[in-house]
Amino acid sequence: MNARLARLRRPLAALFAAAAAGLALPALRPGPPPSVAVLAAARDLRAGATLTASDLRRVRLPPEAVPSGALRSGAAGRVLAGPMRRGEPLTDARLVGDGLLRGFGPGTVATPVRIADAGAVRLVRPGDRIDVLAAPSPSPSLSPSLDAAPAVVSGGARLVISSVPVVAVPRRAASDDHDGALVVVATDRTQAVALAGAAAPLTLTITGH
Incomplete structure (x- = not known):
């Protein structure tokens, strides 16, 4: 009996050692990287x-x-x-929100502008720069206050703001096109006041960067 146990001792020891190594491997294996x-x-x-x-x-x-x-x-x-x-x-x-103005300088505001031609707004993408044009004012007293007098372009339309970046183009239903469409631009406060006082209808042109 003792001789038989002696013969089995070495294989059993090897088996137990392998089992112990197998149980130790998961504990030694590194966990998933942080995410x-x-x-x-x-x-x-x-x-x-x-x-x-x-x-x-x-x-x-x-x-x-x-x-x-x-x-x-x-x-x-x-x-x-x-x-x-x-x-x-x-x-x-x-x-659309405060994050729109991240990266712009202090004093920048997000200004919604209603453009009469909804089809023109569909051509605009965030990151584009646009000029906003207004119909001629009936009298000089109604002209928006700017650092410089608005430029006059073809047909008597006035340049209200120039080369401002578009930050959002809110989606609207096609059935609402008769009311024009909104585009949100990054302006300073003076430009925002000029847009608020501009005579409708407003239109836009896409400019270079």
Whole structure:
């Protein structure tokens, strides 16, 4: 009996050693790398879209790859200020709101402008620069106050503001086109006052950067 146990001792020892090594391996294996869950576009999205739950999905990114202002929740119902590609993380700067003015200088405001020609607004994208033109004022006293007198262009229309960046183009139904369409531009406060006092109808031209 003792001789039999002696013969089995070495194989059993090897078996127990292998089992112990197998149990120790998971403890020695490194855990998953740290990551952060953020919202990203589930498909290509257009500027002006009102976000729904199906437009977004959660992705996990390494902490160093998470962009500043990345959103983790609370985006449903918000309006996109610019187009997004599938898989692109969603940040506050992509939404209509305070994030629109991130990166602009102090004193910059987001100014909505109603353009009479809704078709012209459909040609505009966030990042474009535009001039806003107004119909001739009936008298000089109604001219908006600017640092310089508005330039006169063809047909008597006046240049209200020049080469301002578009930050958002809110989407609207085609049935509302008879009321024109809104475009949101980044202006200083003087330009915002000039737009508020400009005679309707307003139109735009797209300028170079």
